[in-house]
Amino acid sequence: xxxxxxxxxxxxxxxxxxxxxxxxxxxxxxxxxxxxxxxxxxxxxxxxxxxxxxxxxxxxxxxxxxxxxxxxxxxxxxxxxxxxxxxxxxxxxxxxxxxxxxxxxxxxxxxxxxxxxxxxxxxxxxxxxxxxxxxxxxxxxxxxxxxxxxxxxxxxxxxxxxxxxxxxxxxxxxxxxxxxxxxxxxxxxxxxxxxxxxxxxxxxxxxxxxxxxxxxxxxxxxxxxxxxxxxxxxxxxxxxxxxxxxxxxxxxxxxxxxxxxxxxxxxxxxxxxxxxxxxxxxxxxxxxxxxxxxxxxxxxxxxxxxxxxxxxxxxxxxxxxxxxxxxxxx
Amino acid sequence: xxxxxxxxxxxxxxxxxxxxxxxxxxxxxxxxxxxxxxxxxxxxxxxxxxxxxxxxxxxxxxxxxxxxxxxxxxxxxxxxxxxxxxxxxxxxxxxxxxxxxxxxxxxxxxxxxxxxxxxxxxxxxxxxxxxxxxxxxxxxxxxxxxxxxxxxxxxxxxxxxxxxxxxxxxxxxxxxxxxxxxxxxxxxxxxxxxxxxxxxxxxxxxxxxxxxxxxxxxxxxxxxxxxxxxxxxxxxxxxxxxxxxxxxxxxxxxxxxxxxxxxxxxxxxxxxxxxxxxxxxxxxxxxxxxxxxxxxxxxxxxxxxxxxxxxxxxxxxxxxxxxxxxxxxx
Numbered sequence: 260x261x262x263x264x265x266x267x268x269x270x271x272x273x274x275x276x277x278x279x280x281x282x283x284x285x286x287x288x289x290x291x292x293x294x295x296x297x298x299x300x301x302x303x304x305x306x307x308x309x310x311x312x313x314x315x316x317x318x319x320x321x322x323x324x325x326x327x328x329x330x331x332x333x334x335x336x337x338x339x340x341x342x343x344x345x346x347x348x349x350x351x352x353x354x355x356x357x358x359x360x361x362x363x364x365x366x367x368x369x370x371x372x373x374x375x376x377x378x379x380x381x382x383x384x385x386x387x388x389x390x391x392x393x394x395x396x397x398x399x400x401x402x403x404x405x406x407x408x409x410x411x412x413x414x415x416x417x418x419x420x421x422x423x424x425x426x427x428x429x430x431x432x433x434x435x436x437x438x439x440x441x442x443x444x445x446x447x448x449x450x451x452x453x454x455x456x457x458x459x460x461x462x463x464x465x466x467x468x469x470x471x472x473x474x475x476x477x478x479x480x481x482x483x484x485x486x487x488x489x490x491x492x493x494x495x496x497x498x499x500x501x502x503x504x505x506x507x508x509x510x511x512x513x514x515x516x517x518x519x520x521x522x523x524x525x526x527x528x529x530x531x532x533x534x535x536x537x538x539x540x541x542x543x544x545x546x547x548x549x550x551x552x553x554x555x556x557x558x559x560x561x562x563x564x565x566x567x568x569x570x571x572x573x574x575x576x577x578x579x580x581x582x583x584x585x586x587x588x589x
Numbered sequence: 590x591x592x593x594x595x596x597x598x599x600x601x602x603x604x605x606x607x608x609x610x611x612x613x614x615x616x617x618x619x620x621x622x623x624x625x626x627x628x629x630x631x632x633x634x635x636x637x638x639x640x641x642x643x644x645x646x647x648x649x650x651x652x653x654x655x656x657x658x659x660x661x662x663x664x665x666x667x668x669x670x671x672x673x674x675x676x677x678x679x680x681x682x683x684x685x686x687x688x689x690x691x692x693x694x695x696x697x698x699x700x701x702x703x704x705x706x707x708x709x710x711x712x713x714x715x716x717x718x719x720x721x722x723x724x725x726x727x728x729x730x731x732x733x734x735x736x737x738x739x740x741x742x743x744x745x746x747x748x749x750x751x752x753x754x755x756x757x758x759x760x761x762x763x764x765x766x767x768x769x770x771x772x773x774x775x776x777x778x779x780x781x782x783x784x785x786x787x788x789x790x791x792x793x794x795x796x797x798x799x800x801x802x803x804x805x806x807x808x809x810x811x812x813x814x815x816x817x818x819x820x821x822x823x824x825x826x827x828x829x830x831x832x833x834x835x836x837x838x839x840x841x842x843x844x845x846x847x848x849x850x851x852x853x854x855x856x857x858x859x860x861x862x863x864x865x866x867x868x869x870x871x872x873x874x875x876x877x878x879x880x881x882x883x884x885x886x887x888x889x890x891x892x893x894x895x896x897x898x899x900x901x902x903x904x905x906x907x908x909x910x911x912x913x914x915x916x917x918x919x
Contacts, residue, residue, distance in 0.1 A: 467836055468838045489819040490831075499836055500910065501820075501833040502913075503831040503833070506831070508796050508798045510796075540913040541914075541916065544913060580829055580831050583911070584867075585904055585908055
């Protein structure tokens, strides 16, 4: 009886502490300005950045998440307010007085599958030291958006406890200039999300099946290879899942589609708290559905317009697109 | 009673006639020699041709089919015997004494997605007049392999009754030199099977969704767009189905994969006698499974090695690759 008297308050205190300090999902990624030119038109500076797309996309599933990033004092507070209204805690977004926000400008070719970078101004991102606010200490799921592998690793190291699952995006740029750093960070994560060209560069294998083996030997137990309009592949042990992309009449602006995919994927995993292979399939379909909205207008526009109903209807389109049932015949 | 006495014998005679003369599937296509070079090796002249691949592939489903083609007296009778043993009636394969069989030679690039044609010797195919043997007069399903659109149309015109479903393959070559003829033939068929580049050329649209609308307005109610390692799309009215390709460690020789796909597709349709959208999905998966074998060795080698059990196991791989089940979440 004496023990029971002691245990009960400790138990309730522990539950209370968990409720207070556990954050469902934490994203690290750029919050930035983009200027985009496509065959359909061009924009002035609009809000973009991997962290922005990931947080907006995952907010369809997760109502309690944090964002770590850095902006200059030129960044609109309205965007941070909007993120807050979607359940995104932006205490981890440092605002550097007297400095400018990261800026990228690019022009897409007619096929929308390739693009030229016109301008990259690192600005505040050049000296980014990712600070983990006190209230982000306990994190269930961590999504590392495309950033220098050193910054990505710093965040992992600064969390007192390892999240249940860490996913990471990266790009060919880091493979070109920081392969050793990249491999160090990769060895610490569970899920790597890259595109087919990056998988080939990273593994030095043309076949994606062979590439997946080489890359998974570098650390990530799960590998997602994005193939743009050709869908995405998930590799884990001997299992492979293929998710189609929705065939679209027009791709208006592909910027942020990969980040939106990653955000939807990780948001779904975090909300369901289930990273079985079967649930990862659902997460990939969810991410693909959100990405299919993202490309319909410039920047984050579509992600701020659509409702949960729109998303559900889009997911149903994926089901009807990919669904078939075999009868044994031969 | 007098009428019944008359009707019964006529009824049985009709059934008897149907059993005798109705052919489940008729294929028209080249029977040829190929010489192939890939990064993995090269062959001397081996047996190839669209008609050969289609008939071999569909023979996994259909035990009663006919082939219309033409060869020279240099063509091995063993190949025709082998086709006969698989239920392929080759009475429609004309053997031209003193002439040579169609010969194609090509070299694949390292990515296996593009190739150079080294030699094309039309030989007997240059003057091909497709004769429909008496026993092929009643045909349920017709598969027109890639040939001149005029030859394809001649076969349709020479059949006394229109088959239930006519499918047709073609290629960019005919779009370049015989677009009007091609459109005439296309207007007579139900299913067109082409690849993504050909769909773009034919429709002058980059988006495959837009291309499909333009092409279906030319006649075929069903359009299948093959995307090689990226799978295949089926369009019909507002419905779209996406079939993945099996991710492979190595593609040894892609020659004939498209024909094998078409043969498996049409063989499945003919054997099930069902061309609903749902059954076409199964037919596409069946064709994809057979094509995934075809590329594992040079030419028709794998198609002559595998069993129905192998095929069933391969189809199961497609099911596990593409299968997912959503739970409504948002």
